[in-house]
Amino acid sequence: MARPESGAKMITMWSGPSRWLRATAIGYWRSVVLVVVAGLIPALTVAVAVFGLSFSRSWSAHLHAPPLVRLIAAIGEWALAAFWAAAGFSVAMAVLGRPTAQFLRCYGGHWLGAEIPSPYRPSRPITKMSTGYWWNGHGYHETERQAKIEAWFMDRSLLAIRSADGNPQLRRDVVWQAMAAATVVPVAALPLLAGAGAIYAATAQSMLWVALFAVASVASAPFAWRTLALVAPRYLAPNPYATAEEQVARLNSIRADLTQTQAAELERIERSLHDGAQARIVALGMHLSAAERLVDTDPEQAKQILREARASSKIALDQLRTLVRGINPPVLVERGLVDAIRALALDAPIEVDVRNTLERRPEQPVEAALYFAVAELFTNVIKHSHATHAAIELSHRRGVVSIIVSDNGTGGATATPGSGLDGIARRMAAFEGQVHPDSPAGGPTRVTLTVPCELS
Amino acid sequence: MRVVIAEDLFLLRDGLVRLLEAHGHSVIAAVESGPAALEALVGLRPDVAILDVRLPPTFTDEGLQAALAARREIPGLPVLILSQHVEQLYARELLADGHGGIGYQLKDRVMDAEQFLDALERVAGGGTALDATVIAKLLGRPARADPIATLTEREMSVLALMAEGLSNTAIAGRLFLSEGAISKYTTTLFTKLDISTDDDSNRRVRAVLTYLDSRPSGPQ
Numbered sequence: 001m002a003r004p005e006s007g008a009k010m011i012t013m014w015s016g017p018s019r020w021l022r023a024t025a026i027g028y029w030r031s032v033v034l035v036v037v038a039g040l041i042p043a044l045t046v047a048v049a050v051f052g053l054s055f056s057r058s059w060s061a062h063l064h065a066p067p068l069v070r071l072i073a074a075i076g077e078w079a080l081a082a083f084w085a086a087a088g089f090s091v092a093m094a095v096l097g098r099p100t101a102q103f104l105r106c107y108g109g110h111w112l113g114a115e116i117p118s119p120y121r122p123s124r125p126i127t128k129m130s131t132g133y134w135w136n137g138h139g140y141h142e143t144e145r146q147a148k149i150e151a152w153f154m155d156r157s158l159l160a161i162r163s164a165d166g167n168p169q170l171r172r173d174v175v176w177q178a179m180a181a182a183t184v185v186p187v188a189a190l191p192l193l194a195g196a197g198a199i200y201a202a203t204a205q206s207m208l209w210v211a212l213f214a215v216a217s218v219a220s221a222p223f224a225w226r227t228l229a230l231v232a233p234r235y236l237a238p239n240p241y242a243t244a245e246e247q248v249a250r251l252n253s254i255r256a257d258l259t260q261t262q263a264a265e266l267e268r269i270e271r272s273l274h275d276g277a278q279a280r281i282v283a284l285g286m287h288l289s290a291a292e293r294l295v296d297t298d299p300e301q302a303k304q305i306l307r308e309a310r311a312s313s314k315i316a317l318d319q320l321r322t323l324v325r326g327i328n329p330p331v332l333v334e335r336g337l338v339d340a341i342r343a344l345a346l347d348a349p350i351e352v353d354v355r356n357t358l359e360r361r362p363e364q365p366v367e368a369a370l371y372f373a374v375a376e377l378f379t380n381v382i383k384h385s386h387a388t389h390a391a392i393e394l395s396h397r398r399g400v401v402s403i404i405v406s407d408n409g410t411g412g413a414t415a416t417p418g419s420g421l422d423g424i425a426r427r428m429a430a431f432e433g434q435v436h437p438d439s440p441a442g443g444p445t446r447v448t449l450t451v452p453c454e455l456s
Numbered sequence: 457m458r459v460v461i462a463e464d465l466f467l468l469r470d471g472l473v474r475l476l477e478a479h480g481h482s483v484i485a486a487v488e489s490g491p492a493a494l495e496a497l498v499g500l501r502p503d504v505a506i507l508d509v510r511l512p513p514t515f516t517d518e519g520l521q522a523a524l525a526a527r528r529e530i531p532g533l534p535v536l537i538l539s540q541h542v543e544q545l546y547a548r549e550l551l552a553d554g555h556g557g558i559g560y561q562l563k564d565r566v567m568d569a570e571q572f573l574d575a576l577e578r579v580a581g582g583g584t585a586l587d588a589t590v591i592a593k594l595l596g597r598p599a600r601a602d603p604i605a606t607l608t609e610r611e612m613s614v615l616a617l618m619a620e621g622l623s624n625t626a627i628a629g630r631l632f633l634s635e636g637a638i639s640k641y642t643t644t645l646f647t648k649l650d651i652s653t654d655d656d657s658n659r660r661v662r663a664v665l666t667y668l669d670s671r672p673s674g675p676q
Binding site for chain 1: 509510515516517520539540541543544545548564567593
């Protein structure tokens with residue numbers, strides 16, 4: 001059937017009375033839900049304020065005093081009512097703020113066909129410190145209960161909203177409540193109020209008003225709840241700044257790890273030089289001066305000392321060589337990642353296949369990080385896995401270098417905090433890299449390293 | 457012997473020149489970069505060349521690449537590679553063409569002048585002189601089902617010393633055995649590795665190559 005093109009939209013919209021009926025019914029239901037859930041806290045607040053005001057009015061209404069005193073009393077009463085309202089709102093927000101907002105994120109998102117992610121940060125773990133005190137991320141407490149209460153308070157209470165440790169999402173939840181009370185709730189209430197008006201008019205036998213109210217109610221029902229679409233994405237969705245804040249926190253922790261690793265490395269190098277090569281060279285100097293003293297009087301003894309000196313210099317060289325390997329392996333400098341891994345594989349006491357599809361080199365810092373990660377994984381394979389065969393696969397796809405280290409060993413490798421795998425993951429995190437271990441008990445083990453990196 | 461030296465550290469280069477000239481060799485070129493080394497090797501065709509692995513301009517493996525390139529031009533051109541570290545990977549690449557005349561030593565071996573000159577002469581004569589460190593790494597590899605696996609421990613140590621480039625006399629000295637005993641070991645060794653009798657030094661190189669080939673090197 002041919003339809004005029006300009007009317008196509010209208011016709012699809014009204015393509016069936018059943019569809020329209022359905023939209024209307026759904027509209028009523030959603031309006032009810034919105035009014036109840038989004039209007040709950042404002043309603044409670046208003047109720048508490050009215051309750052407080054009724055108390056105070058009962059007192060000042062019978063006051064016989066000069067106008068100035070009456071004025072002061074009235075101001076005091078209003079302030080009291082405002083206090084009641086604030087207290088009511090604060091308690092209601094703390095208890096109901098998060099559940100109602102989460103409910104609307106879940107259902108509202110579903111109605112709008114968009115997922116609204118939860119913006120709340122995970123609650124921090126409450127741990128018992130070695131001092132016997134409980135730490136909840138904000139402060140120390142004598143009992144776990146106290147620590148929990150304070151954590152809840154910091155997370156939910158409006159009193160903590162200005163604290164640096166307070167929950168940044170709380171402020172946004174308050175704004176959402178205010179916006180909802182001003183926009184979503186009144187608009188969603190329209191079809192319901194009009195419906196109520198129609199029923200009221202019916203009892204008053206005023207057919208004109210019944211018709212007017214009924215038409216307004218039914219006509220607005222399919223659309224009234226849609227105000228949510230305008231407000232929810234802006235006020236219910238996670239704050240982009242909050243996401244940035246999380247990113248900053250993550251970067252901070254990476255930086256802390258990095259500076260610690262770096263300091264530990266420097267200390268290791270210093271100690272190694274101090275106790276190793278440096279000491280050997282001091283000994284060398286002493287040997288040489290002893291030989292110089294003896295060369296005329298006791299040439300045989302001098303020769304013996306010189307032999308010792310030579311041996312000492314050899315040991316110093318060996319120590320330096322080992323140290324250099326640990327800082328920046330020469331093959332890595334000379335040949336790059338792939339050949340350095342091949343050299344590593346050749347030196348391993350088990351059979352290792354190296355498969356490579358990288359055609360160019362990653363940038364140097366990434367290369368070094370990947371090399372040391374692979375070297376450590378390798379050491380794990382040799383020390384713990386009882387494997388007889390291992391394989392390393394290097395590839396680059398869509399801007400990501402991935403290296404898979406697999407073995408036929410006994411498996412059971414986990415990245416528990418403080419473990420070797422966890423350490424590798426932390427070091428790789430500095431390059432936005434990730435470590436995915438797959439190591440069921442009984443084996444085999446397969447660890448995948450990925451780092452976003454362009455090749456040059 | 458006419459020797460070419462490629463080494464970027466002045467002190468070491470100068471020391472090598474003095475050492476070689478004191479022992480009656482003539483240093484026909486002492487260069488300090490990779491391209492200059494390649495030019496000297498191909499242009500002057502020395503009896504033996506001493507190259508550092510890491511040379512200017514890139515300070516990567518210029519020296520090694522120059523040696524490999526020169527040996528592609530002049531097969532079997534004797535080269536002795538010096539480095540601050542030794543890698544099986546490089547040893548394999550050097551020996552891969554099967555022509556012999558390869559030395560690969562740690563730089564500090566120069567401190568023992570006698571042994572160093574001895575190694576240099578073996579390389580110039582078409583033999584091999586691998587550093588004991590490389591050999592130790594090679595021995596650390598797991599044995600596979602190949603002729604090498606049939607060698608006894610003693611035969612293995614003889615082969616290892618042979619790979620270093622030592623003569624039977626020298627091997628006998630190291631293992632505190634008679635030269636006759638070593639000669640017996642080498643004969644069984646060649647039989648086991650299925651290496652037919654011809655020129656002895658060539659046979660020794662081939663034994664070492666068999667040895668290296670028996671190790672998984674990973675696909676290149």
